[in-house]
Amino acid sequence: MNGNETIEPVRDEWLGELLRELDVPQHGPRFHAELRRAVHEERRTTRRRGVLRWAVRVAAVATVAAVAIAVIGLPRGGKSPSLPGPQAASAAVVKSRIRTLLTTLHSVSGTLVAGGPRENGGRWQFALDSDGDLRLEGPRPGDVETYDASTGVVRSAEHSTSLGGDTLFYAERSGVAPGPPDQGPPTWVLPEQYGAYIRAALADTAPSVRETAYDGRPAWRLDVDTTPNTIVPDLSGDHLAITVDRATGMPVRIVESKHGAMLRELSIEHLALNPSLPASMFELALPAGADVMRSDDGFRHVPLDQVAADVGYRPLVPSWVPDRYRLADVAVARQATPTGKGGSNPPSRMVVSLSYRRGIDQFVVTTRLRGGGIWTDPLASPTGYTDTPTPITVGAGALAATDAQVVISAHTVPHMWTLSDRLVVTVGGDLTRPQLARIADSLQIR
Amino acid sequence: MEELDQVALARARRGDEGAFAALVRHYDTGLRRLAYRLLGDRARMDDALQEAYLSAYRALPRFRGDSSLGTWLYRIAYNACLDELKRTREVVDLESVRDRAQADGDPIDALSLRQTLAAALTALPLEDRTAVLLVDANGFDYRSAAEVLGIPEGTVASRLNRARAALRQTLQNERKGASNR
Numbered sequence: 001m002n003g004n005e006t007i008e009p010v011r012d013e014w015l016g017e018l019l020r021e022l023d024v025p026q027h028g029p030r031f032h033a034e035l036r037r038a039v040h041e042e043r044r045t046t047r048r049r050g051v052l053r054w055a056v057r058v059a060a061v062a063t064v065a066a067v068a069i070a071v072i073g074l075p076r077g078g079k080s081p082s083l084p085g086p087q088a089a090s091a092a093v094v095k096s097r098i099r100t101l102l103t104t105l106h107s108v109s110g111t112l113v114a115g116g117p118r119e120n121g122g123r124w125q126f127a128l129d130s131d132g133d134l135r136l137e138g139p140r141p142g143d144v145e146t147y148d149a150s151t152g153v154v155r156s157a158e159h160s161t162s163l164g165g166d167t168l169f170y171a172e173r174s175g176v177a178p179g180p181p182d183q184g185p186p187t188w189v190l191p192e193q194y195g196a197y198i199r200a201a202l203a204d205t206a207p208s209v210r211e212t213a214y215d216g217r218p219a220w221r222l223d224v225d226t227t228p229n230t231i232v233p234d235l236s237g238d239h240l241a242i243t244v245d246r247a248t249g250m251p252v253r254i255v256e257s258k259h260g261a262m263l264r265e266l267s268i269e270h271l272a273l274n275p276s277l278p279a280s281m282f283e284l285a286l287p288a289g290a291d292v293m294r295s296d297d298g299f300r301h302v303p304l305d306q307v308a309a310d311v312g313y314r315p316l317v318p319s320w321v322p323d324r325y326r327l328a329d330v331a332v333a334r335q336a337t338p339t340g341k342g343g344s345n346p347p348s349r350m351v352v353s354l355s356y357r358r359g360i361d362q363f364v365v366t367t368r369l370r371g372g373g374i375w376t377d378p379l380a381s382p383t384g385y386t387d388t389p390t391p392i393t394v395g396a397g398a399l400a401a402t403d404a405q406v407v408i409s410a411h412t413v414p415h416m417w418t419l420s421d422r423l424v425v426t427v428g429g430d431l432t433r434p435q436l437a438r439i440a441d442s443l444q445i446r
Numbered sequence: 447m448e449e450l451d452q453v454a455l456a457r458a459r460r461g462d463e464g465a466f467a468a469l470v471r472h473y474d475t476g477l478r479r480l481a482y483r484l485l486g487d488r489a490r491m492d493d494a495l496q497e498a499y500l501s502a503y504r505a506l507p508r509f510r511g512d513s514s515l516g517t518w519l520y521r522i523a524y525n526a527c528l529d530e531l532k533r534t535r536e537v538v539d540l541e542s543v544r545d546r547a548q549a550d551g552d553p554i555d556a557l558s559l560r561q562t563l564a565a566a567l568t569a570l571p572l573e574d575r576t577a578v579l580l581v582d583a584n585g586f587d588y589r590s591a592a593e594v595l596g597i598p599e600g601t602v603a604s605r606l607n608r609a610r611a612a613l614r615q616t617l618q619n620e621r622k623g624a625s626n627r
Contacts, residue, residue, distance in 0.1 A: 012610055016582035018617075022564055024479045025488045031496070035470070036463070038500050043461050230529060382504075 041343045105359045106130045110271040116255075116264035127275070130360050131328075132185055133282035142168060146284040147185040152176050152301060152331075154185060155284040170290045175297040178329045178355030179364040180413050180428050181339040181378035182348070183297065211246075214253055215269075218246040228258065229385060237263045245271070298333040299353065304446065307332055311350040316367050316398055316425060320442035321356055322435050325363070329355035336368070339378035345424075346373035356429075363429025365439070370424050379428050381411035390433070394418065396441040399425065406436050416440050455515055459506045466503055473516060476584045477523045483567060483579055484527045498526035513593050517586070520594045524576065531572075559620060566616035570609055577602055578609035 109127035122139035132149040145156040154173040177184050212221040221243050228236040237256035245252045253267040286292055300310075308314045310332045336348040354365040366378075381387050389405035404418035404425075415428030416436040427439050454472075457465035477498070481491040502522050509518060567575055573595070580591040581602070592599045 010581070010587055011585070012582045015578070015610060015613060016585070018559070018563055019567070019579065019583035020479070022479075022483070022560055022567070024475065024482055025491070027474075027478070027495070028488065028492050031492050035496060035499055036467070038496070039463055039466060039503050042500065042503055043463055230525065233525065 038343065041337065106274050107277050108271075108273060108360065109275050109277065111269045113267045113269055114264065115266075116262050127277050127281060128360065129277055129282075130357060132357070132362070133277075133279075134185065135281050144284055146282050147176075148282045149185070149329075152185075152299070155286060157284065157286070168290075170286050170292040172286065172292050172294045173297065174294070175299045175333070177297060177299045177333065177336065177351075178331050178353045179362060180415075181366060181426055182299070182333070182336050182351065182353060184364075209244075212243065214243045214245065219252070220244045220246060227385075229382075298336055299331040299351075300333070301329060301331050304330045304354075307352055307446075310334075311352055313350065313367075313369075313422070314445045315352045315354070316365065316423070316443040317354065317446040318365060318427075318439045318442045319397070319444050320438060322358070322431070325356045325358045325361075327354060328357040328362075329353075331355075340376045341380040341382070345375050345378060346371055358430075361430035363427065363431050363439075365443070366426045366428075367423045370419055370422055375419060375424055377405065377407065377417055378424065378426050379407065379412050379415040379417060381409050385409070385411045387412070392416070392437055392440070394440045394443075395437075397443045398445050399440060399443055404440055406433055408433055459509060461503075461507070466506075469502075469515075469519075470499055473519055477520065479583060480520065480576070480579050481523060481527050483575060484524075484572065485530055486568060490530055494526040494530040495523060497529070498523040501526065514590065517590045517593045520580065520584075520586075521596075524594055559617065562616055562620040563613065566613050570612060574605045574609040574612075577605035578613065581606055582610070 107127070107129040109125070112124045112126060114122045124136055124138035126134070126136050128134045132147065134145070134147040136145045137143060140159050143158045145154065145158075147154045152174065154171075154176060156171045157168045159168060179185075209220045209222045212219050221241060223239070223241050225239055226237065228238055237258040239257045239260075241255045241257075242251050243253040244250065250268065250271060250273075252271060253265070255265045256263045302310060304315070304317070304327070307330065311334070331353045333351040333353075334349065336351045337343065338345045338347055349369045349371060351366060351368040356363050356365075377387065377389070387407050387409045389407045392404050392406055394400055394402045394404055399418060399420060402418050402420060404416055406416045408414050413428045414431055414433070414436065415426060416439075417424070417426045417428075418440070419425070425443070427436055431439065454465050454468050458469050474495075477495060478491060481494050481498075482488065485491050485494060498519075502519055505522070509515065513521075567578075570578070576595060577591060580586040580594060581588065586594065588599045588602050592602045595602065
């Protein structure tokens with residue numbers, strides 16, 4: 001402050017009263033209805049992501065890991081600082097290790113731990129397998145969420161503050177989509193983040209890393225700068241330090257900071273690769289007579305040959321997929337929640353979703369009727385982040401000569417999307433930029 | 447500034463839509479005042495506040511109470527207004543604000559004063575305008591206003607000094623002019 005200036009009394013009441021008397025218009029007639037719709041949609045989306053808040057925390061852990069690695073690989077993204085010392089590891093080694101791990105895993109379990117001033121020290125035990133089954137427990141004893149891929153149902157029990165601190169809130173969600181842009185099972189967050197971003201970003205460039213130790217084990221540390229969310233900058237950092245276990249290639253610790261001060265620390269403890277997980281682990285029996293909130297996302301699992309009869313058009317199916325990927329699931333929905341940033345796209349109608357899996361990796365091909373209205377990227381990054389898509393022209397197949405966009409972003413799944421005369425088409429998941437383009441070229445009407 | 451009760455806050459953080467609607471009702475008048483005076487147009491005010499409320503709803507589960515809920519919400523709304531200004535790259539038209547004030551049909555004496563104040567407020571630099579709206583109109587203390595704006599308290603005081611001096615001078619001139627008429 002200038003030395004000649006003085007701090008006046010805290011408030012100028014006279015001026016304040018005059019200012020408060022100035023005209024303040026009411027909202028437009030549709031404001032509250034639109035806000036209610038958007039909030040309701042966000043609520044549904046949040047529940048579909050995993051119903052429970054701690055499922056979002058899982059996503060947060062994985063997101064930070066993904067962001068860190070994705071940003072390294074993005075030409076437009078944050079820089080990779082040159083780290084001092086003779087212990088620079090080869091990015092190719094890191095890349096190779098992570099690729100090997102992610103494509104061969106059949107199951108994973110461990111404990112996610114959140115710490116730092118922005119967190120409250122919560123712990124969540126997780127277990128998932130290559131079919132997409134998931135179990136999460138925590139942060140309070142009794143909080144459980146399961147996804148049984150064979151039935152496509154998510155069930156949960158959690159302590160609800162709004163119903164009283166000790167009351168368990170039960171929910172069951174059926175008709176779950178295989179994956180993005182429609183809200184899939186909460187299993188998506190782990191393979192999406194640990195797999196997709198890492199592979200896509202590292203395929204673009206080679207980051208610099210250094211050797212370190214974590215929990216007594218050899219590890220690599222990656223430091224990257226990133227751009228905070230413009231809407232809620234206080235909650236997002238400008239720097240990430242990520243530690244990757246050398247033996248497994250798994251990101252095990254992520255520290256997010258802003259202006260040098262830690263915002264949050266997320267880590268994985270008791271990591272187990274390919275543990276034996278009984279099927280009963282992914283089932284949650286809801287108590288008889290319990291008040292259960294039930295919802296249906298509208299997706300039905302069908303054989304591929306039945307799709308055309310259900311949605312009124314023949315599906316687009318890739319004739320090429322990366323090595324060892326297999327078609328694991330086919331689902332259709334006559335109507336589904338709008339996609340895009342804030343659910344801003346027209347309603348999704350006659351959706352076809354094809355899920356391909358390889359280990360815990362996954363990618364999803366979707367089509368839906370275009371209809372009227374303006375479409376934007378169904379897989380766009382959340383509000384507050386800006387994507388930089390790469391335009392491509394599909395070279396062959398059913399979409400030949402169609403303009404499309406490829407997005408490798410720190411804040412959303414790697415993906416390609418385009419509009420044909422009749423359909424909105426997306427390919428998103430654990431794919432590199434060339435793989436996205438090649439799958440787009442291979443799409444055929446089945 | 448009166449804060450939302452903790453029960454409603456806890457429910458809103460859990461995603462309770464009704465509790466969130468109560469939160470919106472609680473803070474909406476002040477946020478409309480800020481957004482409208484920063485953006486100068488109801489449609490842009492609505493756009494910015496839609497964005498702000500939805501962002502707040504998404505971020506509420508992560509709200510840890512490092513600052514008050516009001517401060518946090520105003521910060522989000524302020525940033526949404528800045529984004530709206532960047533997006534549209536429009537300059538608030540002083541005359542349009544004056545015209546709107548005239549169209550409101552206030553009694554003539556009050557109308558003149560309000561017109562003058564509204565115009566003078568609009569003529570202030572954005573940062574000074576925000577400071578005086580937060581502190582004098584919406585009841586923030588310096589510390590909370592500093593958190594909303596992301597600046598030191600001393601800078602808030604400087605901006606307030608400038609804003610108050612400019613507004614008072616304008617209002618005094620208006621009164622002198624009225625007494626001479």
